[in-house]
Amino acid sequence: MLQRIRERLNPTDIVMWSIGGILLIMICWGSVATLVKGVYSTHHWIDFIIFGLAQGSVYALIAMGYTMVYGVLRMINFAHSEVFMSGPYTAYYFAAYFYRSGLLESHPVISMVLVFIISMATSTLIAYLLELIAYRPLRGAPRLVPLITAIGASFFLQYVFKGLYGSGFQAYPVVKALEGHLMVGPIRILKFQILVIVAAAILMVALYQFTQRTRLGKALRSVSEDKEASALMGIDVDRMISMTFMIGGAAAGAAGVLYAIMFKQVHFFMGFIPGIKAFTAAVLGGIGNIPGAMLGGIFLGLVESVGPSLFLDGLGIVAPYQLKDAIAFSLLVLVLIFRPTGILGERLAVKKA
Amino acid sequence: MNPALTQRFPGIRLGLIGGVSLVLLSLIGMVETFNQREIISDLISMGQTLLLLTAVFIAYLAAKRGREHGRAQVFGASITAGLIMAGMLTLLVLLGQAINMRQVFINASPVLFQILIFQQEELWAGIGLLLLAGALIGFSAALLCLLPHWLRRVITTGLCSVAGVGLLQDLIAPILSDWSLLADFTDLLFPGNGLSISGAVGLFIVVAALSALWSFRGQALQTRIKALPPQSRRGLNFAALLAGALVMLVLPQVLGLFLSEVMTIVGLYILLGLGLNIVVGFAGLLDLGYVAFFAIGSYTVAILTSPELGFFDWNFWQALPLAVLFGVLAGVILGVPVLKMRGDYLAIATLGFGEIIRIMVLSDFLRPWLGGAQGIGKIPKAAIGGFEFATPQEIYYLILAGCALVGFISWRLRDSRLGRAWMAVREDEDVAQAMGIELVATKLLAFATGAGFSALSGAIFATKLGSVYPHSFNVMISINILCVIIVGGMGSMPGVAVGAIALVGLPELLREFAEYRLLVYGAALMAMMLLRPEGLWPEATRQRELHEEEDAVRASKLAEGSAGPRS
Amino acid sequence: MKRNFALVVVLVLFVGLAVMTIAQAAPPKDPLGCVAIKKGQPIHIAYWMVVAGPDASLGIDTRRGIELAMADKGGKLLGYPIKLSGQDTACNAEGGQAAATKIASDPTVVAAVGSNCSSEARPGAPILWKAGISTVSPSNTAPYLTDPKRGKEYDGYLRTAHNDKIQGAVAAQFAIKKMGVKTAATIHDGSVYAEQLQAVFAEEFKKLGGTITAQEAVAPTDTDMRPVLTKIATGKPQFIYYPIFIAAAGHITRQAKEVAGLEKTYLMSADGSFSPDFYKAAGETAIGMFHSSPDFSAFAGGYKDFLAKHQKKYGEKPIAPFHAHGYDAAMMIFNAIEKTAVKDGDILYICRQKLRDALYATKGMKGLTGTITCNQYGDCADPRIAVYQQTADNIKKLVNPEVPFWKPY
Structure with a gap:
């Protein structure tokens, strides 16, 4: 018995597990120390969790685009963050117009739906063009080549939008109906947080059902399973890939408006950080796995909002919120040490990506 | 768009694409901004050149497409394209007159429309001119298309070099005027803003003549070199190599301050690229957190040498080995936990590592030891005896030595047993393991070597800059280096140098583009990858593999027979 | 034949240049040229x-x-x-x-x-x-x-x-002397500018007898500030100083009102966000907050003129401070x-x-x-730094307030 264990252990595993162990111990120690100190009440913790959920839902929606494209093409669509930016930035001008003309005040639902549609349409169009121009000619090229065109496209789109709309910050108008908060029992929730969480949840469930139930969704999944075989079955592979990009784009456009409702600002560089976070979320949940992307996004959002206070405060570290990304990425490494293919595992046909 | 129609009139589709591009160029403000820069004094500005070159290029494509439908179509197609492009700009101008587009598109200013209609007082006269210009562009593009090949090359080379010299005037003029004999020649060439007309014409004639000479004699010269006996050809190669080395040594003295600075930056990226090339290019491990080791190298030197923190008071040469050592250690420490991960899991885990390092360095928490947001300053310059590496021209030699060393090491590594093991892992991990390659050790060595090179680059970076700030080490650096090695040609060492020159050197030279620098960079990245997926200077074996595939595809297409060359 | 012609052209040019060089006059003397x-x-x-x-x-x-x-x-x-x-x-x-x-x-x-x-x-x-x-x-x-x-x-x-040293100190004096607060918290964004300003503020604040309850930091790209604000709220500061730039400052100003326990806290930022763009970003939540900035009330006319020209030339208001x-x-x-x-x-x-x-x-x-x-x-900036308060009126019109709220001199 002991002999077998000794045989199976190799030095790298030991190092790996001890790194994981140290991280875990630090996390537990920090959490216990914080809780013992008792600076934060239950209300505070609930607040943190709700903030995290709202932020995480947006990450999750963006992560869908990454994970779907990855499932089909096995590539990081680096320019997806610009797809995310283009929608709400364009829709801003309509939102501002609705605000000036008073439509936002008198018919908030209609105008918000319009803003959503415009944003999603723009993002979808950009995603479609992106695939057509930057990726389609490179089918069959080495794996890293499309990654570079994606990076190029990302720069290009950022600066095109900067040129078109300017480099300043634009502030989304405030929707009066979404101001203030609701009390759910003893818990105080801001109205727009409810909207963001609920809307994101509906969109994600709809998207998941779409890929699972409809004919088109099945075709999409079959393309990500095996391109040649699907082509033989009479599926237009190029069209399906375009479709994947467009669906991912629409999700990103919707996420963009939710983001704008939550944070009220749009800027040409706004996509970069959420983009990286969302891709991290996709990896965390397991690439190519749609429920995984949702779970990863929400997990990441929660870690960012709860983590610094919970893990670091007790250790007496100054300015812990500066370190929140460091915590998020450490946890990512931790998860990947114990589960090398993400929380829910990847769903890719050919195992080697 | 009806496909039959676009088939029949190839100018329409291209014209529409070109029109959209021109409208976009105008709306994002490039035309107006660059209009202040003259390419040829009082004749043509950079903004106009931009529009003109795009339009001619598109019209030329249309003409070429038209040639497939017979000679008459050449003019038809390119003039149609030219007119459509001018027409779309006209629509933009009319729209701009009708409504205030500036609420949304801030660059749709009256100045822009004035430029588009050639500063005419009368709107319709301007629009007439614009349409005329479109037709003329189409006509000349068609003429260009019908010219014999050599003449076309001579003319385009001449025009492009005039545009290039005009574009880079701020760069060329100071270098020329450094040589006192040429100083007044410079004044003649660049009297104020842009080339003088006589200068432009002279330049065109000289370049065109040289180009014509080359197109007639170049072939002969090449065949003559090929006809040489192998021994003297080897001698010629050796001589060329020696001459190259000599040129590298004296280059900074000739090129002046700024170009030397650019070369030092390119050199630092070559160092980084050679390191990442081992990790990504040789061993196939996608590392997006490579900047972490660069930061570790820089900060090690900064902490050990800067009197500002006051822990140590070493000199650069004492700190350098430690910096490299820390880099290697960090490479191993990162390598161990991520060894089991494959592909893009690895990419994102390493990206996280890079961010963790940057955030730690920035944090208030570690501020007493690492300087926090205020960075670390007063890093002394490297010195040998009394000689200090202070100016770019001097630091150049430090970097050149570093590049030579690292280049030599990675060249020897590539052809060693370890190098072959790396490549085997890159091609297929499972097979490599089955062949008896120790995966763990091989991968760790790749990480460690790459990290060491990066730390060396970081160390030089710190002494070159004299101060380090956390903001210098963001994820964009990692991405840039990755672009350098892929654009250069993955796994190819000369490719790293070519890639660094193309992606780091050129953008530095094009600082003129100011706010459009990154836009041009992004477009160039896409264009380079679409035109040359294998990279600018690919590794020989890799290129063969890629083309084998293509050849196979072509062969199978030919076998199908019925398809034939349709496009 | 062509080569010979080019050679002749170049030679002629050089001779011409040499003649011109000799003809030039000597410039006046200066140690640096x-x-x-x-x-x-x-x-x-x-x-x-x-x-x-x-x-x-x-x-x-x-x-x-x-x-x-x-x-x-x-x-x-x-x-x-x-x-x-x-x-x-x-x-x-x-x-x-x-x-x-x-x-x-x-x-x-x-x-x-x-x-x-x-x-x-x-x-x-x-x-x-x-x-x-x-x-x-x-x-x-x-x-x-x-x-x-x-x-x-x-x-x-x-x-x-402005040298951070002057501005940070003015903010601290304002908090203690004018507003009479005893406790304050600071937030910076990791930039050289903000980090230094808040450090100077904290130092001066403590020197004047106040207590700093927290010195927090965020990233300039952060959007969700509620967690960090919640953490600050646990220390119950009467005053929050966040001398950061428009985007992050906008988020903090908006979200501070949404965090329980900070409803009555005074908010103050610095000239890095003293601009109409910030009022757009923060909206009505900026009403009542303070900014330190040079006292340009004497020259407000010139500035208005400047703004008009800016609008005419660039089609928008200034985009940064x-x-x-x-x-x-x-x-x-x-x-x-x-x-x-x-x-x-x-x-x-x-x-x-x-x-x-x-x-x-x-x-x-x-x-x-x-x-x-x-x-x-x-150092050439006017050393007279004043503190301004945002009113409902100027936020609505998206202009900077004209009259200082408090002057240290």
Whole structure:
């Protein structure tokens, strides 16, 4: 018995597990120390969790685009963050117009739906063009080549939008109906947080059902399973890939408006950080796995909002919120040490990506 | 768009694409901004050149497409394209007159429309001119298309070099005027803003003549070199190599301050690229957190040498080995936990590592030891005896030595047993393991070597800059280096140098583009990858593999027979 | 045949040039040399600012200040056209170094405006001064750059932006003396500017007898500030000082109202977010909060005029806070050139040491940001910093308040 264990252990595993162990111990120690100190009440913790959920839902929606494209093409669509930016930035001008003309005040639902549609349409169009121009000619090229065109496209789109709309910050108008908060029992929730969480949840469930139930969704999944075989079955592979990009784009456009409702600002560089976070979320949940992307996004959002206070405060570290990304990425490494293919595992046909 | 129609009139589709591009160029403000820069004094500005070159290029494509439908179509197609492009700009101008587009598109200013209609007082006269210009562009593009090949090359080379010299005037003029004999020649060439007309014409004639000479004699010269006996050809190669080395040594003295600075930056990226090339290019491990080791190298030197923190008071040469050592250690420490991960899991885990390092360095928490947001300053310059590496021209030699060393090491590594093991892992991990390659050790060595090179680059970076700030080490650096090695040609060492020159050197030279620098960079990245997926200077074996595939595809297409060359 | 012809052309050119060289007159003497500008040639001013990348709005904003100053001069100085060329600095040290080197390598550059970020100036300013080029920064605030111990290599460096040391201290005095608070918290964004300002604030605040409950930090790209604000709320501060830039400051201002326990806390920021764009970003939540900024009430008319010109030329309001400083920096240089340039026939000579000395001698210049007077270390900003309060009226109109709420002098 002991002999077998000794045989199976190799030095790298030991190092790996001890790194994981140290991280875990630090996390537990920090959490216990914080809780013992008792600076934060239950209300505070609930607040943190709700903030995290709202932020995480947006990450999750963006992560869908990454994970779907990855499932089909096995590539990081680096320019997806610009797809995310283009929608709400364009829709801003309509939102501002609705605000000036008073439509936002008198018919908030209609105008918000319009803003959503415009944003999603723009993002979808950009995603479609992106695939057509930057990726389609490179089918069959080495794996890293499309990654570079994606990076190029990302720069290009950022600066095109900067040129078109300017480099300043634009502030989304405030929707009066979404101001203030609701009390759910003893818990105080801001109205727009409810909207963001609920809307994101509906969109994600709809998207998941779409890929699972409809004919088109099945075709999409079959393309990500095996391109040649699907082509033989009479599926237009190029069209399906375009479709994947467009669906991912629409999700990103919707996420963009939710983001704008939550944070009220749009800027040409706004996509970069959420983009990286969302891709991290996709990896965390397991690439190519749609429920995984949702779970990863929400997990990441929660870690960012709860983590610094919970893990670091007790250790007496100054300015812990500066370190929140460091915590998020450490946890990512931790998860990947114990589960090398993400929380829910990847769903890719050919195992080697 | 009806496909039959676009088939029949190839100018329409291209014209529409070109029109959209021109409208976009105008709306994002490039035309107006660059209009202040003259390419040829009082004749043509950079903004106009931009529009003109795009339009001619598109019209030329249309003409070429038209040639497939017979000679008459050449003019038809390119003039149609030219007119459509001018027409779309006209629509933009009319729209701009009708409504205030500036609420949304801030660059749709009256100045822009004035430029588009050639500063005419009368709107319709301007629009007439614009349409005329479109037709003329189409006509000349068609003429260009019908010219014999050599003449076309001579003319385009001449025009492009005039545009290039005009574009880079701020760069060329100071270098020329450094040589006192040429100083007044410079004044003649660049009297104020842009080339003088006589200068432009002279330049065109000289370049065109040289180009014509080359197109007639170049072939002969090449065949003559090929006809040489192998021994003297080897001698010629050796001589060329020696001459190259000599040129590298004296280059900074000739090129002046700024170009030397650019070369030092390119050199630092070559160092980084050679390191990442081992990790990504040789061993196939996608590392997006490579900047972490660069930061570790820089900060090690900064902490050990800067009197500002006051822990140590070493000199650069004492700190350098430690910096490299820390880099290697960090490479191993990162390598161990991520060894089991494959592909893009690895990419994102390493990206996280890079961010963790940057955030730690920035944090208030570690501020007493690492300087926090205020960075670390007063890093002394490297010195040998009394000689200090202070100016770019001097630091150049430090970097050149570093590049030579690292280049030599990675060249020897590539052809060693370890190098072959790396490549085997890159091609297929499972097979490599089955062949008896120790995966763990091989991968760790790749990480460690790459990290060491990066730390060396970081160390030089710190002494070159004299101060380090956390903001210098963001994820964009990692991405840039990755672009350098892929654009250069993955796994190819000369490719790293070519890639660094193309992606780091050129953008530095094009600082003129100011706010459009990154836009041009992004477009160039896409264009380079679409035109040359294998990279600018690919590794020989890799290129063969890629083309084998293509050849196979072509062969199978030919076998199908019925398809034939349709496009 | 063709080759021979080209050879002849080149030879003829060289001979012509040699003759012209001999015919030239000797320039006036200056320890650092003079720039000779012939009739029709421009006076070349260079800017080195961050005009690309995520911080582009800062550089574009300050550059517009320079461009408007040029326009106010009619694009000409002493009858010679002004040429403005520029380099992007990317808001990091290596970008500053490369941009400064490029400017230093161009012998036609008379003076420079820049940089934007203090980290750029640290390696960049000595390079420019080595080439004899003086530079005036519109937005560097780090104390080090004008410190008496800064070293001779910074002799050509001046700035119209405020030294953090003055501004941070004024904010602390305001909190204690005027508002009578005892506890305060600070937030910075990891930038050289904000980190320094909050440090100075905290130091002065403690010196005056207050208590700092927390010194927190966020990233400039952060959007969800509620967690960090919740954490601050547990310390129950009466005052929060966050001298950061528009985007993050907007998020904090908005979200502070949504966090339980901070409803009554005073909020204060600094000139980094004292701009209409911030009012857009923060909306009505900015009503009642404070900003420290130079007291330009005496020159408000000039500023209004400036805003009108800005709107006309660029189709929008200023996009970042330092455009007026950029305008003043350019005007300082123009004035100094007009004072020191020497005309000799058709040639205008601008001598570098004299220009530098004239810049340092700037005194009582009426600028958009106040009265500009340079001290011996190159600090030129008006030292009179006032505190402004945002009212419902000015937030709605998206303009800066006109009358200071409190003055320390």
